[in-house]
Amino acid sequence: MSARLVSSLNLRPSTRTKLQKAGFQTVKDLQETTPIELSKEIGISNNEALNILQQIKKNKVTSISASEALQQERKLCPISTSCEAMDQMLGGRGVPVGKITEFCGAPGMGKTQLGMQLCVNVQIPQNLSGPEGEAIFIDTEGSFIAQRAAEIARATINKLNENSVTECDPPMNFDIVMSKIYVSKVHNCDELIALIKVLDEFLQEHPRVKLLVIDSIAFHFRQQFDDMALRTRLLNGLAQDLNKFAQSYELAVVLFNQMTTKFIISGKYNLKDQAALVPALGESWGHQCTNRIVLYWRNEIRCAQLVKSPSLQETTVHYQINSTGVRDYQADSLNSKRRWEELYDI
Amino acid sequence: MLQTDVLSTGCYGIDELLQGGLHPGEVTEISGETATGKTQLAFSATLTTICANKNNKVLFIDTVSTFSAERIRTLFLESDRFDHSRCQGMGEEDVMNRIRIAKCFDVYAVMEFIEDLRDHLENKDKDDNVYTNVKLIIIDSFAAIFSPLLGVTQTQGHSLMITLTRILRNLAKEYNIAVLVINAAIASNPNNPISVFSSTKSKPSLGMSWTFMPDVQLYLTHCVENKIENEKNIQQNYVYTNRKEIEVIMKPKICEVHRSRNGQMGKWCIFYMGGNELFTHDDII
The missing domain is CATH 1.10.150.20 (5' to 3' exonuclease, C-terminal subdomain)
Known part of the structure; x- marks a missing residue:
């Protein structure tokens, strides 16, 4: 030393x-x-x-053995997405705690819905094998609609009540659920960075917070930046802070990212130039999250593909969004995609 | 140096590019695009080193919380590669106990930890010294701790990067430890001039001054169709059946040597990754 x-x-x-x-x-x-x-x-x-x-x-940084790490990992309770297929894809029980998970998708894929669903699901009590925590929702796009969150919360509570054995003792109370989602709206990237810097204090005061959602990380960073190197630096600094929170407070960090069009100029006479839809914020940002999931439409079905994970196999699963929130895909619910297509005239 | 000191990465083709594997006393860098198997290669090297000798220890410095003990355990218990070690009586508990993990989320924490490590290594006679016989130090990832500090006008980040690498190199030389550093990739337009393939559109991050630091730099990219001309042997989705008769889809990736102090530059190989396995084409056929 x-x-x-x-x-x-x-x-x-x-x-x-x-x-x-x-x-x-x-x-x-x-x-x-x-x-x-x-x-x-x-x-x-x-x-x-x-x-x-x-x-x-200050306290020394020490190392632990992999067996101790294994015990610690097993103690952490993942947050269910309410879609069993997606939970399976993410390792069996849902969004992992202690890591950064990024969901990328075009508009209308249900990113915000998923965020709200997770905010509710993080509060599932321990006796129903949930994490029994609280949630922070950082809203950068103005997309958090309390009305919708309430709908999802009611539906989730009803679903839990159906399954619960003791009817006299409801597992979750609607008012309490809503009061334990802390929503913070930020209007520009300075505010976002400032908020992350002071979040440490908030997390100390609220040790039950097990989920941090940022919807979306890309929004403020995709405008008003002339100096791209500065943007990369700020984003990486942000990711470092988020990683620290995820580990030291044992919380799941869920980021939502937008998609952008990337032109691939082949430069060869026999190949056409192509355009591809890729997650926004560039190549270097892709390294920052531990798990990355891309959401997209395929044959009128919503798909979630795990594209990056240190511990899980690349897989694709189906899911759906309905009035009750995020659910497993059922074959008879095709109309939402058509509506979307009419809207955007594809 | 004895050939037995060289640590295998667990993947034959990549070992070949590295002149046998990770050399003690050297800093080896693996960089590459997202999801090309950098961390998988690190996990593979970790377990291969642990299984090569019953005293070997590995230190994993995790800066982006990629380390998954559950994953390491599964790899050891289920991958065909470690059948031999399991047969020789290496237990899960023993293997897990010889891997040390340090979680550091900024460069100052890493510095502090490395200094602490040096203290431990210097005082070897200390009881219950957890770091004796550490053969391999892995830092995953280097880019994450430095990229917030690196800019054209900022000298502090560069100086820290060089200081840390120097300390690591000293440790490596003095205690015969191999150092493996994982780095990220950034976009490179119109293409990456060092890459063998003209279609490579990315390069290792951390800038020019970093390129002088490692002894060997490996670069991993996705093997998309049309990437390699005149190469017929690539299978986009290779289906591998493991010993438990479970089929796994393997994706091809390319590993190339960007620079090397003792090997040949410009060499490359294709390796397949998926499930619990990681191997090169030669191993399949």
Whole structure:
């Protein structure tokens, strides 16, 4: 620990220079000093000096063995999507906790619906093998409609009641369910970044939060950015924070992403130039989430394809969205796709 | 150096590109597009190293929560590749106990952890030293911890990247450890000049200064149709039947050597990935 270079600490460049000029090379040189001494010696405020010393003294990062990791993983309760096929695809029981899961899809695929469904399902009590948690819904597109969330919540509660054995004791209460979805609307990407930065505090106050939904991550980042390198940096920083939350508070982070058209110019005489629908935010963003699912239409059926996962097989499943929320695909519900086609004149 | 010190990645074709596998004392980089098998290759190398010797340990530094203990367990118990080790009496518990995982979500945490690791390795006589006999250190992924810090006008990120790599290299040399670094990919227009294939539209991330750091750089891409001209042997969806008679669909991916200090550059191979398996064409036929 002691041989660590001062330059590798998380400090402002000016502070780092001051430390190095005063002859502090490694962390060992700093260990004996007090904040007041340090602030006098290199000419920084007491608070800054305290900040430096706290960084050195904070808890060590330790490693665990894979068997301990296995036990920890098994303790985490995934969040069901209410669509059994999709749950199976995601590893058996739903959206994994402690990881970032991204759903990408064109408009009308039901991304927001899925988000609201998850916000309700995260509250399924433990005796019904749910996570019994709370949810945060960060709404960037203005798409969170409380009325619709209420519909989904009622339908889900009814479904649970049907299955529950003890009728006198309803497993979930509608008002409580609605009160445990914390909705935050953000209007630009500055607000989004600021919100993520202060979320740490909120999560500490609300330890039961097990789900964080951002609908959608792409919206604010797809406009008003001239400097694409800056955008990549901001997005990656955001992903780092989200990863940290997912691990340290054991919550499932669910991001929704839009799709964009990518032109593939083949440059060869025998191949045509093509256009493909790909998830927005570029190649580098694709690395940030742990699991990625693409939602699309195929033969008038909604499909969800798992395209990226460190632990699961690439698969495609069918699902449907109806008045009660996200459900397993049933062959007789074809009309929604037709309506969609008429609307967009495809 | 003894040939036995070289650690296999578990995939014959890729070992061939690496002159036998991951060399102790060297920093090997695997970068590639999303879902091309970077993490799978890391898992495969982890288990192959663990199974090669009953004392070997592997340290996995996870920066994007990709590590899945359940997955490692399944691979060990179900993949045909580890039949031999299982037969020799290596138990699940023992294998899992020899893999160490450190979750670090920013570069400062990684730095702190690496320094702590160095302390442990220096004081070998300490009781219950969990890091003795660590043969392989994997960082998955490097890009995630550095990309928020790297920019044209920001020097701090670059300096940290070089410092960390230097520390890793020192550790690797001193304690005979192989270091495997996973990196991401970014778009490269109109194409990637280093790639053998003119249709490759991406390149490793982390910029120019990083390209000097690793000893070997492997690059993984999807093997889409028409990617390779005059190559007839590629099967888009190869169906593999494993020993339990379960059919798995394997997808072809390409692994090429972008740069190498001791091997030949520009070599490449096609490997198939799916289910619990990972192998090259030669292994099938």
